[in-house]
Amino acid sequence: MTESAAHRESLPLDSTAQLLTRITTQLGTQLRHVSLNGTRRPMTPPPHPHPHPLTHPPRPPSPPALVAVAHGSRDPMALRTVTTLLERVRELRPGLDVRLGHIELNEPLLPDTLADIGPGAAVLVPLLLSRGYHVKQDLPQAAATAPHLRIRIATPLGPHPLLVEALYARLTEAGWRTSDATDRGSGVVLAAAGSRDPQSAADTRRTAAMLSERLGGVPVVPAYASAASPTVPEALRALAARGRHRTAVASYFTAPGRFAAQSAAAAPWIASAPLGTHPALARLLLLRYDQALATRSPAPRRQLASA
Numbered sequence: 001m002t003e004s005a006a007h008r009e010s011l012p013l014d015s016t017a018q019l020l021t022r023i024t025t026q027l028g029t030q031l032r033h034v035s036l037n038g039t040r041r042p043m044t045p046p047p048h049p050h051p052h053p054l055t056h057p058p059r060p061p062s063p064p065a066l067v068a069v070a071h072g073s074r075d076p077m078a079l080r081t082v083t084t085l086l087e088r089v090r091e092l093r094p095g096l097d098v099r100l101g102h103i104e105l106n107e108p109l110l111p112d113t114l115a116d117i118g119p120g121a122a123v124l125v126p127l128l129l130s131r132g133y134h135v136k137q138d139l140p141q142a143a144a145t146a147p148h149l150r151i152r153i154a155t156p157l158g159p160h161p162l163l164v165e166a167l168y169a170r171l172t173e174a175g176w177r178t179s180d181a182t183d184r185g186s187g188v189v190l191a192a193a194g195s196r197d198p199q200s201a202a203d204t205r206r207t208a209a210m211l212s213e214r215l216g217g218v219p220v221v222p223a224y225a226s227a228a229s230p231t232v233p234e235a236l237r238a239l240a241a242r243g244r245h246r247t248a249v250a251s252y253f254t255a256p257g258r259f260a261a262q263s264a265a266a267a268p269w270i271a272s273a274p275l276g277t278h279p280a281l282a283r284l285l286l287l288r289y290d291q292a293l294a295t296r297s298p299a300p301r302r303q304l305a306s307a
Contacts, residue, residue: 064121064152065097066289067113069139071128072105073257079106081255081276082127088282103138110139114146121150123292125285127254129158130203132195154292157254157284159207164214166280167207167250170272171215176248181216187244188215189235191263192252194224201228204252211250219244225259232266248272254281 066089070082082100090098099117101110101124114122124143126135135156143151157163171188180186190208195201204222212220219242223235230238232249239247249267253260253274264271275281 062120063096064123064150064293065099065117066093066285067099067101067110067117067122067124068285069110069124069126069128069142070100070102070106070255071134072102073255074105075255075257075261077256081274084277085127085281085285088277088279089285092282093286101142103134103142110142111145114142114149114151117146117149119148121152122146123152123154123289125154125288125292126156127285128156129163129192129207129252129254130156130195130200132156132197132200136197152292152295154288156203157281157288158252159203159210160284160287161210162280162284162287163207163275164210166275166278167211167252167272168214169278169280170275171248171250171270174248174270174272176215176270176272178216180246181218183246185244185246186218187239187242187247188212188218188220189232189239189247189249189267190220190222190252191232191249191260192222192224193259194226194228196227207252220250223263225263232263236266236268251275 101113192204208220208222221235223232249271
């Protein structure tokens with residue numbers, strides 16, 4: 001065979017080798033996309049260097065701030081007591097913006113507290129035990145100074161069974177015993193701050209009735225440190241006239257102060273401490289906050305939630 005003939009016969013062999021190489025390469029590429037069970041794997045798109053912003057769910061809006069409204073007192077223990085109480089509230093509801101504002105005598109005053117809250121919503125929860133001028137007048141007036149906020153005003157803390165449990169616990173701490181309920185000489189004066197508003201007196205009378213039931217029927221007479229009658233001494237004398245000489249004074253105050261001290265000083269037997277930092281008060285603060293938010297009507301800028 002000549003050299004040229006041999007060259008011509010080798011060409012098909014070289015072409016066939018090249019063809020087999022191309023087929024093998026393509027087949028390997030295709031097989032990479034086939035699973036062992038014969039199904040085809042989905043094509044994996046290349047990673048996007050920057051995730052689309054819509055892939056991140058929006059953050060839920062922050063709940064309205066809880067602004068606890070205290071009356072204020074010249075007694076330094078009052079501010080320390082309320083501050084500790086609010087720490088308990090924060091422990092019960094982590095993440096909730098809990099603030100303090102005073103009607104008078106202490107800083108921060110309520111309008112200043114509201115001014116420090118950014119645009120949004122807030123619920124004013126009065127650290128007051130009954131309806132009266134402060135709830136009906138002072139709080140709405142303070143709310144009017146904060147047009148940047150949508151404000152709801154919760155009902156006062158009392159009357160409520162949680163307060164009765166706190167009163168009972170404070171009396172027990174002071175020395176009240178279960179056996180005192182069967183003593184015909186026992187009685188209790190429920191000493192409150194007092195108000196000229198008849199609804200305030202009605203709220204205090206209701207609390208006195210609930211406390212009497214909790215004590216097993218012991219008579220509980222409401223009395224007031226100011227603005228209403230009977231006074232604490234007058235209530236004590238009225239119970240003594242009924243043969244109730246073993247009489248305790250239950251301090252119906254949220255924090256220490258002049259009225260609480262005067263009422264306790266009049267007690268012929270034992271006097272309980274103010275409600276203060278009792279756990280029931282922290283729970284009740286959050287309950288009033290939640291109740292205010294749960295009202296069905298739209299939240300106007302100033303709204304007093306129903307009891």
